[in-house]
Amino acid sequence: MTTTATARGGDWLIGDVPADAVFTREQLSDEHRLVGRTAEEFVEQEVTPALPALEQKHWSRARELVVRAGELGLIGTDVPERFGGVGLDKVAAIVVGEAIGPSASFATTFGAQTGLVIIPILCFGTEAQQQKYLPRIVSGELIGAYCLSESGSGSDALGARARAVRAADGSWRLSGEKMWITNGGFADVIIIFAKVDGEHFTAFIVEKSFPGVSSGNEEHKMGLHGSSTTPIVLQDARVPADNVLGEVGKGHKVALNTLNFGRFKLGGMSAGGCRAAIAASAAYAVARKQFGHSIASFGAIRHKVGEMTARTYAIESLVYRTGGLIDAALHGSGASNGAAVAQAFEEYAVEASIAKVAGTETLDYVLDENVQIHGGNGFVKDYSAERYYRDARVNRIFEGTNEINRLLIPGMLIRRALKGELPLIAAAKQLQDELLAPSLTSRTTGDEQPLDEEMRTVGAFKKIALMVVGTAMQTYGQKLNDEQEVLGYAADILIETYAAESAVLRARAATVTDRQRVELHQAAARCYVNDAAQRVEHAARSGLAAMAEGDNLRTLLAALRRLMKNTPVNTVELRRRLADATFDRRRYIFD
Numbered sequence: 001m002t003t004t005a006t007a008r009g010g011d012w013l014i015g016d017v018p019a020d021a022v023f024t025r026e027q028l029s030d031e032h033r034l035v036g037r038t039a040e041e042f043v044e045q046e047v048t049p050a051l052p053a054l055e056q057k058h059w060s061r062a063r064e065l066v067v068r069a070g071e072l073g074l075i076g077t078d079v080p081e082r083f084g085g086v087g088l089d090k091v092a093a094i095v096v097g098e099a100i101g102p103s104a105s106f107a108t109t110f111g112a113q114t115g116l117v118i119i120p121i122l123c124f125g126t127e128a129q130q131q132k133y134l135p136r137i138v139s140g141e142l143i144g145a146y147c148l149s150e151s152g153s154g155s156d157a158l159g160a161r162a163r164a165v166r167a168a169d170g171s172w173r174l175s176g177e178k179m180w181i182t183n184g185g186f187a188d189v190i191i192i193f194a195k196v197d198g199e200h201f202t203a204f205i206v207e208k209s210f211p212g213v214s215s216g217n218e219e220h221k222m223g224l225h226g227s228s229t230t231p232i233v234l235q236d237a238r239v240p241a242d243n244v245l246g247e248v249g250k251g252h253k254v255a256l257n258t259l260n261f262g263r264f265k266l267g268g269m270s271a272g273g274c275r276a277a278i279a280a281s282a283a284y285a286v287a288r289k290q291f292g293h294s295i296a297s298f299g300a301i302r303h304k305v306g307e308m309t310a311r312t313y314a315i316e317s318l319v320y321r322t323g324g325l326i327d328a329a330l331h332g333s334g335a336s337n338g339a340a341v342a343q344a345f346e347e348y349a350v351e352a353s354i355a356k357v358a359g360t361e362t363l364d365y366v367l368d369e370n371v372q373i374h375g376g377n378g379f380v381k382d383y384s385a386e387r388y389y390r391d392a393r394v395n396r397i398f399e400g401t402n403e404i405n406r407l408l409i410p411g412m413l414i415r416r417a418l419k420g421e422l423p424l425i426a427a428a429k430q431l432q433d434e435l436l437a438p439s440l441t442s443r444t445t446g447d448e449q450p451l452d453e454e455m456r457t458v459g460a461f462k463k464i465a466l467m468v469v470g471t472a473m474q475t476y477g478q479k480l481n482d483e484q485e486v487l488g489y490a491a492d493i494l495i496e497t498y499a500a501e502s503a504v505l506r507a508r509a510a511t512v513t514d515r516q517r518v519e520l521h522q523a524a525a526r527c528y529v530n531d532a533a534q535r536v537e538h539a540a541r542s543g544l545a546a547m548a549e550g551d552n553l554r555t556l557l558a559a560l561r562r563l564m565k566n567t568p569v570n571t572v573e574l575r576r577r578l579a580d581a582t583f584d585r586r587r588y589i590f591d
């Protein structure tokens with residue numbers, strides 16, 4: 001793969017991206033695949049059989065599984081070897097996350113350990129803190145938790161009321177209560193955010209054994225019954241002077257960069273959940289007979305499995321593409337350099353938010369269809385479909401709700417543009433001139449290749465994104481933040497654009513990376529782009545109608561029509577092809 005370290009976050013929005021510039025799942029190395037198989041076997045042979053015990057809150061079992069994951073090298077996949085890790089890249093961490101994802105309850109325990117605790121210590125810890133904590137967290141000896149939320153401040157995390165006061169000997173006294181803390185019931189090392197003197201938002205590394213630290217009762221939840229979620233109570237908790245993580249007053253940097261990585265990883269875990277549900281749906285549909293036929297032979301069911309596959313394909317494509325970008329940014333600057341890792345996460349924060357929103361919403365779509373394909377059996381506990389469905393719902397709430405992430409996607413791109421880091425404003429201006437010209441450049445070259453039409457459609461998505469974002473900036477100026485509905489439409493267009501382009505580029509690359517299944521890659525990409533076009537058009541029309549009226553609106557809508565000229569493809573046929581291949585294999589078709 002030729003992803004270059006010179007790429008910048010959000011670059012993809014301006015201009016074309018060649019197929020050989022993105023990392024795709026087909027390019028996984030033997031090492032990546034080995035790590036993935038290890039994780040899959042671990043889930044199948046050790047985690048899944050333990051789920052009933054975890055759902056009974058037997059946290060000693062959860063601890064044993066974390067230790068086992070440590071022994072297998074799964075916790076420290078992307079942690080430098082000097083801290084006991086395996087020292088692989090971020091793509092390897094995604095491969096592991098994808099395999100662990102379907103275990104939902106354990107995946108949450110695992111995600112907190114790897115993403116929410118190791119990452120902040122690795123990125124912001126002093127050498128002494130890293131030496132003290134990382135090897136024991138990576139081995140699974142210590143369980144980690146991350147305390148940002150409070151009952152009064154979830155999305156508004158910087159509004160925390162937990163306080164830290166410095167004692168005469170330099171140590172700290174922390175007081176307050178954190179809510180909904182994953183691993184809260186049995187964690188040993190906890191990253192806690194509190195305001196020094198009620199003002200300076202700061203991160204601390206707190207051991208559960210420190211005087212004044214305790215956990216409250218387990219929450220009674222809709223799902224994830226096998227994952228511990230409790231309050232963490234701080235009653236004048238004593239924390240040594242050396243346990244500030246990062247700088248006093250710079251806790252937001254720790255919190256936000258940790259979330260950037262967590263979001264990206266949740267995208268990968270969601271893709272893994274989709275793969276597992278598609279396998280369950282396929283196996284069930286083939287075996288289940290109604291009206292004398294397997295339900296897999298019915299068009300309505302083939303439609304569902306085909307669409308589940310096409311959407312999963314797009315999510316995987318954008319997650320691995322982003323992993324490749326992050327790894328390329330780290331290449332040379334040293335993946336073991338915490339500051340460089342934090343900077344790479346910050347660079348691709350927009351893509352991480354896209355991965356979170358698109359991944360979790362695709363997963364919910366797929367899991368809903370999985371229940372439907374199982375019929376009555378989907379609603380009872382004898383089958384995994386019911387648990388998958390309940391367990392996944394929280395994904396749209398934690399790691400920043402999807403509403404907050406939607407606001408962040410255009411918001412961060414606009415901020416980058418205003419800082420001169422992304423030529424978005426110039427591109428929007430150039431587009432305006434182009435659209436006012438009598439005719440747009442011709443559409444076909446006469447020498448059409450597969451997916452050329454889809455590439456042009458993706459090009460149109462980018463222009464539509466620029467048109468909507470540019471119009472919003474012109475219309476609202478400094479007050480754009482108050483126009484959440486318009487930002488939401490802009491986010492939807494940007495998400496579809498990145499997903500669709502990632503799918504098409506992956507399918508194009510498949511002529512080299514996966515020749516035997518090129519047609520299936522193309523079917524997935526074409527199907528996704530075709531329907532994405534309708535979603536993009538809907539979001540653009542709704543957004544523009546909120547910003548303009550009369551002749552002004554009519555001009556904008558005419559420009560939209562000139563851009564969106566794709567001819568619908570026969571998605572019935574494409575989905576049938578995807579579904580039939582899935583039924584043949586009884587599993588998701590792209591490995």
Ligand SMILES: Cc1cc2nc3c(=O)[nH]c(=O)nc-3n(C[C@H](O)[C@H](O)[C@H](O)COP(=O)(O)OP(=O)(O)OC[C@H]3O[C@@H](n4cnc5c(N)ncnc54)[C@H](O)[C@@H]3O)c2cc1C
Pocket residue numbers: 112145146147148149151152153154155156179180181182183221224229394397398399400401402403404484
């Ligand atoms: C099972 C579980 C595990 C969790 N694990 C952890 C953990 O380990 N550590 C941790 O710190 N936290 C954890 N959380 C908490 C989680 O991160 C928060 O619940 C989440 O951030 C949302 O905060 P909230 O619940 O206060 O909702 P609120 O912030 O009150 O949001 C309510 C609704 O309002 C919307 N909203 C809020 N503000 C805005 C805005 N400005 N604009 C538009 N819409 C807005 C939200 O999108 C949402 O739809 C966990 C939660 C659960 C359920």
